[in-house]
């Protein structure tokens with residue numbers, strides 16, 4: 001499918017009533033396309049209602065779950081696919097729409113097209129590809145993420161995409177039209193591309209919800225963004241200058257993709273790391289403890305992801321994990337799993353803490369243990385488990401690949417691209433800093449807890465029990481003539 005030159009974009013915009021009041025699309029070094037101001041945009045540019053619209057996109061171009069439903073009303077083939085494989089999530093429905101339009105755009109001539117055309121049929125041909133998100137990196141490029149928090153996240157995402165695609169083929173196999181399309185035209189790579197487009201270009205609108213907005217999705221991100229988007233009373237989407245922002249003619253107009261997103265999330269979702277961001281944070285997966293007989297039950301009953309979030313703000317170190325305290329508690333402490341029968345005869349796993357049913361509060365154990373006499377002992381266990389997890393990650397990240405000179409142009413075609421090396425290296429440096437800071441803080445916290453009176457008493461008593469249970473030193477009697 002041929003890309004369309006961005007030169008053709010103004011004609012597409014005109015034809016589809018997209019009003020580029022005060023912006024145009026240009027190539028922005030290192031960021032792909034972006035929006036720049038046609039004239040100075042100042043507070044004086046505002047109209048009587050106080051608005052200075054930079055860009056207006058009619059509501060019927062917005063790709064939302066509602067728009068997908070509307071398309072199903074005009075295209076029978078799409079409706080069939082949506083009915084067997086859609087209606088589960090906005091993301092899923094929009095991806096089916098994008099995939100259908102990708103297939104449509106692969107058709108050699110309009111006469112061979114199988115679907116009803118929409119403004120998106122042409123629009124997707126302006127969109128960049130490949131997208132710099134790591135799911136579209138080569139295997140060698142993904143190797144660069146080894147030891148970072150994205151290593152597992154990206155492999156998990158790729159497996160999920162592959163399963164989604166297989167499920168789609170399976171669900172559509174009874175529809176002969178789609179069976180042919182999925183085996184001959186729409187590939188797993190197309191599904192990965194649709195996911196990357198959705199992830200890097202989707203935004204949340206106050207009324208339409210998660211959506212893709214053509215034209216507006218050409219705006220790049222900046223920490224000190226000059227504009228924001230909204231829906232007006234007609235449901236059209238508008239781009240407006242932030243109060244007090246003066247954007248000179250020719251300057252880039254930027255929006256915010258999120259104020260406090262960690263580097264790993266920015267790279268995962270958008271394919272770049274914002275150098276101006278001050279967020280130092282990473283999320284690690286927590287495994288159940290190897291000798292914990294309740295390990296599997298805990299993972300089964302826990303409602304959220306079993307993770308810990310580590311962060312450093314203004315030299316203060318934080319860790320937050322609703323799962324951690326459940327992870328370190330045992331039956332002897334007062335934790336119990338029971339299978340109860342409900343009124344309809346079904347069996348349900350329930351979790352009890354000190355005889356109270358806490359099945360709906362599995363993420364609140366840090367609070368639940370607060371008044372327990374062994375509170376500080378539990379804290380020590382949590383800190384020790386975390387210390388080990390952080391040490392393991394530090395070990396992994398420091399034994400990751402070396403990057404070589406980033407400015408070096410890649411000699412062989414299959415060598416990692418410079419921008420991937422740079423992004424992976426930046427992520428690694430940031431995450432190493434956070435892990436080292438947290439490791440130090442955990443060591444200090446452990447030392448403090450080991451001095452705690454309740455901890456000392458508890459450790460003393462468990463030592464006594466162990467001594468009583470251990471076989472005593474061999475007595476001379478044993479050596480007697482036996």
Ligand SMILES: C[S@@+](CC[C@H](N)C(=O)[O-])C[C@H]1O[C@@H](n2cnc3c(N)ncnc32)[C@H](O)[C@@H]1O
Pocket residue numbers: 030031032033034127128131132200201217218219220221222269270271272274
């Ligand atoms: C919503 S699109 C913005 C338009 C995009 N530049 C294009 O060419 O279509 C998001 C993508 O733009 C790029 N991008 C946005 N802000 C950026 C920034 N501050 N630095 C580098 N790349 C950026 C990333 O590739 C991201 O995935």
